[in-house]
Amino acid sequence: MPESPTRTVDEHLAEILELVSPPPAATLPLAACLGLTLRADLTARLPAPPFTNSSMDGFAVRAADVAGASAGRPVELPVADDQPAGPRGASVLAPGTAIRIMTGAPLPEGADAVVPVELTDQPRGSVPLPPAVRVLEPVVVGASVRHRGEGVAVGAPVMPAGTRLGAAALAAAAAVGYGELPVARRPRLAVVSTGDELAAPGEALGGGTIPDSNLTMLVALATEWGADVPVAERVGDDPGTLRAVLARAAEAADLVVTCGGISAGAYEVVRQALESPRVRFVQVAMQPGKPQGLGTLAASHGDVPVLALPGNPVSSFVGFRVLVRPALAVLAGRDPHAETATVPVRAAEAWRSPAGRRQYAPVRLEPPERPGEPFLARPTHRLGSASHLVGSLHLAHALAVVPAEVTQVEAGQAMAAIPLPPWSPELPVQVAPHPR
Ligand SMILES: Nc1nc2c(c(=O)[nH]1)N[C@H]1C(S)=C(S)[C@@H](COP(=O)(O)OP(=O)(O)OC[C@H]3O[C@@H](n4cnc5c(N)ncnc54)[C@H](O)[C@@H]3O)O[C@H]1N2
Ligand code: MOO
Numbered sequence: 001m002p003e004s005p006t007r008t009v010d011e012h013l014a015e016i017l018e019l020v021s022p023p024p025a026a027t028l029p030l031a032a033c034l035g036l037t038l039r040a041d042l043t044a045r046l047p048a049p050p051f052t053n054s055s056m057d058g059f060a061v062r063a064a065d066v067a068g069a070s071a072g073r074p075v076e077l078p079v080a081d082d083q084p085a086g087p088r089g090a091s092v093l094a095p096g097t098a099i100r101i102m103t104g105a106p107l108p109e110g111a112d113a114v115v116p117v118e119l120t121d122q123p124r125g126s127v128p129l130p131p132a133v134r135v136l137e138p139v140v141v142g143a144s145v146r147h148r149g150e151g152v153a154v155g156a157p158v159m160p161a162g163t164r165l166g167a168a169a170l171a172a173a174a175a176v177g178y179g180e181l182p183v184a185r186r187p188r189l190a191v192v193s194t195g196d197e198l199a200a201p202g203e204a205l206g207g208g209t210i211p212d213s214n215l216t217m218l219v220a221l222a223t224e225w226g227a228d229v230p231v232a233e234r235v236g237d238d239p240g241t242l243r244a245v246l247a248r249a250a251e252a253a254d255l256v257v258t259c260g261g262i263s264a265g266a267y268e269v270v271r272q273a274l275e276s277p278r279v280r281f282v283q284v285a286m287q288p289g290k291p292q293g294l295g296t297l298a299a300s301h302g303d304v305p306v307l308a309l310p311g312n313p314v315s316s317f318v319g320f321r322v323l324v325r326p327a328l329a330v331l332a333g334r335d336p337h338a339e340t341a342t343v344p345v346r347a348a349e350a351w352r353s354p355a356g357r358r359q360y361a362p363v364r365l366e367p368p369e370r371p372g373e374p375f376l377a378r379p380t381h382r383l384g385s386a387s388h389l390v391g392s393l394h395l396a397h398a399l400a401v402v403p404a405e406v407t408q409v410e411a412g413q414a415m416a417a418i419p420l421p422p423w424s425p426e427l428p429v430q431v432a433p434h435p436r
Helices: 009-019 167-175 213-225 239-252 269-274 313-331 336-340 390-395
Strands: 026-029 058-061 075-083 098-101 113-116 132-135 157-159 180-184 189-194 232-235 255-259 279-284 291-299 302-309 343-347 358-366 375-379 398-402 414-419
Touching (some): 009 313, 157 167, 189 239, 213 232, 239 255, 239 291, 239 302, 269 291, 269 302, 279 302, 313 358, 313 390, 343 398, 358 390, 358 414, 375 398
Parallel strands (some): 189 232, 343 375
Antiparallel strands (some): 058 098, 058 113, 075 132, 291 302
16 A cells, blocks of 8 residues: 655644644633633633732731831720621721731721730730730831731733633632633543554563553543543454444544554554544654544534544654644644643763654753753663663653654753653752742
């Protein structure tokens, strides 16, 4: 069967991105939004903080009343009221008096500062309201006071559409008045690994069988990215069985990924099951990951994109990082190109790269000799980016990207690298002492 002409990674990715489109926004409660993408700009419905309040446990006063206070000549003020935090509104402070106040309680009307309990003659802690307080130090206007809206004013922009909602973003949304948010639902990715040679992980191997590491890996990659995986199945080399599994996968998913069975052999089950005007098999100028398939599967909810990755484990890993993640990003309402953002590195040693293919080499990152210079990238294995090296893939901090026209990487050469997720091996970052 003649191969389609080689295409660049960028051309291939552009065609993949044409197959996927973001679903309509859903409105979900905050507790269900972690990791999802915000689909509308958020502006503050409430000021944060919502009212002017004390940042200390102590006594609300007028700063002018305690201006002359010192340990030797304390200023004594009658304590007129108690202002705990809670639904009670703000009390009113008469000149020449103090009101006991707790952290987070509304500042009484007429008060303009808070004296922390430590700067008075009163003990800390749970004690009865004293009739009077002696203030031992002066405070300036505004001391220990947090003003309404000083964090965020009503109507101010808080975060734009496209923000990925982490813990801090959810807290900000709650603080400015939101109990639910318009978001893109978690994309559903179905994963199917193929090949008669595959055994379940941990299963005893017969002659010629190998552990199916890709199914576990692709499910984990999808899950760590933030997708749901409704279907994860291993299928042998029978095209009819594979077609039936893929039909089920398409019903349950927004995107289907297969691995294996797509190159030039006599038993290429994915190719046999899918090659049609709907699904094409092509060669992409990348290493690893040259053979690739793309197209759509028919499902009752519409056409579902399918991406066929090569079976070699490093090829599948790189294919997921470089091609599948951008497609998931579109489904999640995010920028697909952010998925392949790179950081500058330098090669720690020389290595070879195939002519005419952009190489994605698993590398460890070592600290530079001088602080501030790029990290040094060293291949995780002496065999470099060979596509079967699954046993050392976990050592990689990043994928070094070698341009297609480079066949020899020299030690010290500047290049880009795609960082891998945070729980890849801990980066040897030298932490600077905290400035004092
Ligand atoms: N004559 C040619 N042969 C090959 C070519 C080519 O252009 N001409 N391309 C090579 C390249 S590059 C790649 S990459 C592989 C891709 O092969 P397939 O996608 O068809 O994958 P398989 O043949 O099924 O398997 C390849 C390799 O990976 C192992 N494998 C497969 N699935 C898994 C899995 N789930 N877990 C772990 N390992 C898996 C499988 O045992 C093979 O060793 O084709 C080259 N051949
Ligand atoms: O492209 Mo294959 O993934 O080189 O081994």
